[in-house]
Amino acid sequence: NGAYCNFILNVAPNKNGLIDDNALAALKEMGKLYKPSANPPKLPQHPAPIISSNIAKGVISNSTWSDDMNIMDFANDDNFRSSWSSNPTVKAPWYEVKFEKSMPCNMIVITAGNSSGARYDLEYFADGKWLPLKEQAAGEKKVSIFRFERIWCEKIRVTLSGFKHAPAIAEFAVFNERN
Secondary structure, eight states: OOSOOOOOOOOOOOTTSSOOHHHHHHHHHHHHHOOOOSSOOOOOOOOOOOOSOOTTTTOEEEESOBOTTOOGGGGGSSOTTOOEEBOTTOSSOEEEEEEEEEEEEEEEEEEESSOTTOEEEEEEEETTEEEEEOOOOBSOTTEEEEEEEEEEEEEEEEEEESOSSOOEEEEEEEEOOOO
């Protein structure tokens, strides 16, 4: 179908453990209508799925000046309809999350609000100093996935650059995936 989706149809048995005749007739009709492609599309390379919980959800966050009511709390509230938006006058906006104690992590996922053209520079705070995370994003369009060797950190910050309009982050997520 070009979207790399499967159609799964559940036909449950009746109380006797058999498939009803009308369901069998419908399945036979579907079988007549379906014509598989001679050259089905191949699934392209893609980032591995995210299989752990977001440890940044609802933690304390901070940022440069926000635009109007779109405050930093909206970037890690687990709601993709809200977002932190930088004030348009800020030239080098940043957003950070602060953990209650040092936490292990090995992946950051940034879902752009309107800043899908922005460049993200990541750094983490550990042992009293900021250290760079030099990872390239995987993913496409609005979702950027950064995977890296496990670190322990108290804070994680992203600085945004290369944007045309004041950037926004719909969700800033941090994960500690098992390897």
